[in-house]
Every structure is written in structure tokens, then in C-alpha cells.
Amino acid sequence: MAEKPLIKLINICKEYANEEVVTKVLFDINLELQKGEFVAIMGPSGSGKSTLMHIMGFLEKPTSGEYYYKGKKISDLTEDELAGIRNQEVGFIFQAFNLLQRTSVYDNVRLPLVYSDKNIGDEAVEKAIKSVGLYHRKDNLSNQLSGGEKQRVAIARSLVNQPEIIFADEPTGNLDSKSGKQIMEILQSLNEEGKTIVLVTHEKYTAEHARRIIKIIDGKIVDDFKVKHQLLAKNENDLTK
Amino acid sequence: MDFKTSIRIAFSGLKSKKTRTFLTMLGIIIGVASVIIIISVGAGAQSLILNQVRGFGTDLIAIFPGASEEKGPPPSVFGTVNTSLKNEDIDALLDERNAPHVLAVTYYVQGTGTMAWRNNQLDGTFVATTASYVDVHERRVAIGRFFNEDEEKNMARVAVLGHNVKKELFEELDPLGQTIKIKKQQFKVIGIMPELGVQGFQNQDNLVLIPITTGQKLLLGIDHVSLARVKIDSNENVDRAIEDIGAILRDRHNLRAGEFDDFSIRAQTQSMEIFSSITNSLTYFLAAIAAISLLVGGIGIMNIMLINITERTREIGLCKAIGAKNKNILNQFLFETIALTLSGGILGVFVGVFFSWLVSFVARYMGFDWDFIISILAIGLSCSIAILVGLVFGIYPAYKASKLNPIEALQYE
Numbered sequence: 216m217a218e219k220p221l222i223k224l225i226n227i228c229k230e231y232a233n234e235e236v237v238t239k240v241l242f243d244i245n246l247e248l249q250k251g252e253f254v255a256i257m258g259p260s261g262s263g264k265s266t267l268m269h270i271m272g273f274l275e276k277p278t279s280g281e282y283y284y285k286g287k288k289i290s291d292l293t294e295d296e297l298a299g300i301r302n303q304e305v306g307f308i309f310q311a312f313n314l315l316q317r318t319s320v321y322d323n324v325r326l327p328l329v330y331s332d333k334n335i336g337d338e339a340v341e342k343a344i345k346s347v348g349l350y351h352r353k354d355n356l357s358n359q360l361s362g363g364e365k366q367r368v369a370i371a372r373s374l375v376n377q378p379e380i381i382f383a384d385e386p387t388g389n390l391d392s393k394s395g396k397q398i399m400e401i402l403q404s405l406n407e408e409g410k411t412i413v414l415v416t417h418e419k420y421t422a423e424h425a426r427r428i429i430k431i432i433d434g435k436i437v438d439d440f441k442v443k444h445q446l447l448a449k450n451e452n453d454l455t456k
Numbered sequence: 457m458d459f460k461t462s463i464r465i466a467f468s469g470l471k472s473k474k475t476r477t478f479l480t481m482l483g484i485i486i487g488v489a490s491v492i493i494i495i496s497v498g499a500g501a502q503s504l505i506l507n508q509v510r511g512f513g514t515d516l517i518a519i520f521p522g523a524s525e526e527k528g529p530p531p532s533v534f535g536t537v538n539t540s541l542k543n544e545d546i547d548a549l550l551d552e553r554n555a556p557h558v559l560a561v562t563y564y565v566q567g568t569g570t571m572a573w574r575n576n577q578l579d580g581t582f583v584a585t586t587a588s589y590v591d592v593h594e595r596r597v598a599i600g601r602f603f604n605e606d607e608e609k610n611m612a613r614v615a616v617l618g619h620n621v622k623k624e625l626f627e628e629l630d631p632l633g634q635t636i637k638i639k640k641q642q643f644k645v646i647g648i649m650p651e652l653g654v655q656g657f658q659n660q661d662n663l664v665l666i667p668i669t670t671g672q673k674l675l676l677g678i679d680h681v682s683l684a685r686v687k688i689d690s691n692e693n694v695d696r697a698i699e700d701i702g703a704i705l706r707d708r709h710n711l712r713a714g715e716f717d718d719f720s721i722r723a724q725t726q727s728m729e730i731f732s733s734i735t736n737s738l739t740y741f742l743a744a745i746a747a748i749s750l751l752v753g754g755i756g757i758m759n760i761m762l763i764n765i766t767e768r769t770r771e772i773g774l775c776k777a778i779g780a781k782n783k784n785i786l787n788q789f790l791f792e793t794i795a796l797t798l799s800g801g802i803l804g805v806f807v808g809v810f811f812s813w814l815v816s817f818v819a820r821y822m823g824f825d826w827d828f829i830i831s832i833l834a835i836g837l838s839c840s841i842a843i844l845v846g847l848v849f850g851i852y853p854a855y856k857a858s859k860l861n862p863i864e865a866l867q868y869e
Binding site for chain 1: 465468472770771773774775776777778779780781782783784862863866
């Protein structure tokens, strides 16, 4: 028997309405994601790729359609229940890093544990910081770091709760190419270790670091394929060195 | 999220913007400090007044000419001259059969005039009283002697000088036996009073004491007294003694049943109660006004917290994205507001206590019998109000923060 998909979306639609106009962003999205996949959702600005990630990441509810996570229907859950799932099951990496200002690397990484019911000790914080190679800077304040380092802190923060799946929304968008490659290398090694990764990007080059690419245009999936020649950031970084 | 973490996050939020935090707290600091200072100064002023009254002795009963309400002030307070009390009326109170609790009586009239010795002169106050003055007030002359009953009855021209009067007129010279002029009449100095300071709202060191009849007939041309004091055997007998005195005076003034008294009798303890109630109402009234500043401080805090939330919208978005529930955000901002008002309250207590102490220190330095009193009730009350202000004015901004949509908050610029 085939394993249950980690994420299953059936006819997901999303629209935003105000008093004057209704804007449809997603149309009948049907999608399955297996545990351990590295998927890039690719599309131009305004295509709805971030909205799709927000729905998959429990940050937003779809207007219609059904969402199953590990076989459990989650479209009917309350705001607080969704917050619980976000805390336990997923990690987020944002384009703008979203670190707490004037707060140490350590405390930034520890933040998800503040809201967690899991009994995870502070050693998990150190482990997460070590995994992104920033242990020597754990006491530095976030505003003392470079862009690449900030994004690595954000990755460590997304890992601290030992999530099932990591959502990365344009994680290299604000970085130079060297830092961007370092980030991609970390994401690829996390995927090697078994983490499911969903990467949102508008760049073909970045998307080709994933194993599967889902193209989305005007709120509809127009292509969904396995990457034949996955770019390996580690090799690129070795070449740079 | 545990309580300790909430507190830690709240304080780190406040620490990150020290100047703003301090300025926001200032409203609460001033409010709490004002309440404490006003209540403390009120209590100090009350102690000063009560010490003044007590300085005369609590076993004394005062008799004023003219009728008055029992709880109200005697008519002489309003400057009314009433001639209903005569020397003989007060002397009659020494009748052991009719007033067994009366130990001693004294009475006075008071006037002002120029006092002079050789080229030195001053405008001062003379008090004409009886030889029993020293017994009733339990005072002794420092140098020389007080006038005796013979001198009192025979209109002797003798005077006992207050400490300051002696210094002004004679400086370091010995005044005993010297002749001074009071309202151009000659008086022989027979004694000097010790330094007594302010008692009964009058600086005793600025007075000149002369025999009652001399003052009445020679200097003022009157035959009534403006105030009498009666010393009784014990505090417990105050009510009984007041009744006896009233009965004797009514009898002497031929007042029939139903006619009002033409005199007023006040026990010192009664005066203390009246003064206490006046100063208490004043203090609480002023403290209530000061508490309004706490309210204003609270509105300032709400304003700053709203600005704070706008500035930290992305942070709130992030916290929600990584799993903070609405109640976590609500608690975090509520804790922050309470931490702000509570810290302001504690600082306010220190500021208030310091300034209260400073007031008492200055008052004592200036010679007032001022007690440094800090009311635990005032501290508790103002801190509780500060926390309450934090709760009331923090709840709206915190609620607003908790209801932010995580996506909109994350994308806020």
C-alpha cells in the first residue's frame, strides 16, 4: 500500500474580498507532497505561489477545497489549533529573515520553544545553531550579522522544534550569490537528512536546486515535474572556494 | 509559554527602548510619587498641628467667650470681640464643691504694642495672665521669677520676657531689674522664660508676660478675658469637668433653662479631633487629585503601547507564524504594560518617599515639630492603582496585537 502523502490539496481555491472587489488568487489547486521531498514552487510575482505556501504552511485558510496533512483534514481547524501545528510541525524561512532586533542569535533561535508544549531542552538550540555553522556567534546580536548569517540563524530557528517540513519563501532573495549558495547547500543537506522542504522562488536557477518543480502562473499549476539534473550547491560552493 | 518567560520577554522589550520606556513611566512615577508625598506631607502637617495642641497638654480645657456650635470653632476665631467672660467667672471654677476635678485655672488677654529699652525697641505681643500661668502650663522661668498673686491683684508693673524679646532688647546684657516700656508704660523685668518655640500656633519666645489686671486696666482698658484654660486632675474626667464648668458659668451668668450658653468650652482632645478631621479631608482630597495624574499616565502608556505594536507588527507576525497563540501575544503585551506601570510605581514610591523625607527634613531644620510619616496604605494603594492602570490601558493594545493576521503582520512595512 502506498504511503499516505504528507500534504494533499484537493481543489484548493483562495480569494481575497473587500467591499468593492473580489480577487481570486488560487484556482482549483490539486497537489500531493510526499515526506522527504524537496519541492520548488516557481512562478512570477503575483502568481499565487506565496499564497499557496501560506496555505500549506497553516498560515492561511483556503476559501474552498480540502487540505489533508498526514491524512488529517485541517481546513476546519481553529486559529489556535493551526498555531499549534505551525509550532510543532513546520519551520519557516522568510526572504526578509524576520529576526528579532537587538536580540542574540541564541534567543532568536530559541523563540519557537517559548510557544512550544514539546519538552525540548536548550541543547536543541545549540544543536540547531551548530548545524548552520554559527555556534561561534551565538551570543552576537542579530543586527551584528551579515545577510547570509541572518538567514542561517533563521534556518536554525526553523529547525529548533524538529519540524516535519520546512517552508522557505524566497530564502536567497535578499542575499548575494555566494551567501545564497550557502543557504541552498544547507537546505539540500537538511533534505538529505530526511526533512521535507518546500521552496518558493521566482528564479529558475534557484528552483533547480530542488528535486521537483511545480510551476504556477495566475493561480493555476501549469507544470509539475521532477528535476533531471538537480544543481548541487555543495559542488558550486566547492568550485567557488 | 510560562510566566517566567513572559516576564523576561516583557522586560527585554522595555529595555530595548530605554528612553521611551522611562518617559512613558514618568507619568506613573509622578502620579505615584505625588500620592505618597501628599499623604505623607498631610500626615506630617497633622502631626505638627497635633503636637502643637498636645504641647499645651491634653489635660487642659479651654473656655472662650461667646456661644458656638459644639463641633465648630469658637467666635473669637473669626475676630469677634465678646466680653461675656470676666476674671471672677474663671476664679469661681476653683470652687472644689462645684468643680471637684479642676486643679488650676489661668486666663489671658492679649495685645500688641511697642516695647522698648533705651534705644532698642520692637513691635511685639504682650500676654496679660495670672500667676497660675506657670502651673497650668507647667512652665518655669529660666532666669529670675514669675509674678505672684499679689502682683497680679495689685496691678504691679512687672514683666517676664520671652527668650527672643530678651535677645532683641537686651542682647547679651542682664535684663533683670531693668525697666522696659510697653505701650509707653514702665515695667520692671523680673524674669526670662526659657526658649519654648512655637506652641499653640504662637511663638512663645516672642511674647512678654505681664499680670492680668495690669494688662486689662493699664494697657487695654477692659475688664473681660479673651481666653481661659483650666487644668483638670485626669483625662478621664474631661467630660465631667466640662459639665461642672458649664453649670458654674451658666449659674453666674443667670442663664435660664433653654437659653444658649454665652461661652464655649473645648477640651484639647476635642480640638485635636477637629484638626485631625480637617487635615485628613484635605489630604485625601489632594491625594485624589494626584491620583488623576495616574490616569493621565495610563492614557500615555496606552498611546505608547499602540505605537509599540505598530512598530513591532512584523515581530508579532513572526511570533504567530512560529506558533504563538492569540493568548500568548495578548499576555506578552499585557505583561509589558504591567511591567511598565509596576516599574514606574516602584520608582514612584522611592521618589515619593525621598521627597517626603526631604520635606520633613527641611521642616525640622526650620524648627517645626514635623514627623516623617510614610503610610504603607498610600504605598500599597498607589502601586495597586498603577497596576490597575496598566491592566486597563494595556488590554486594548494587547488585544489589538493578538488579533493581527500573521501574513499581513509579516508583510507590514
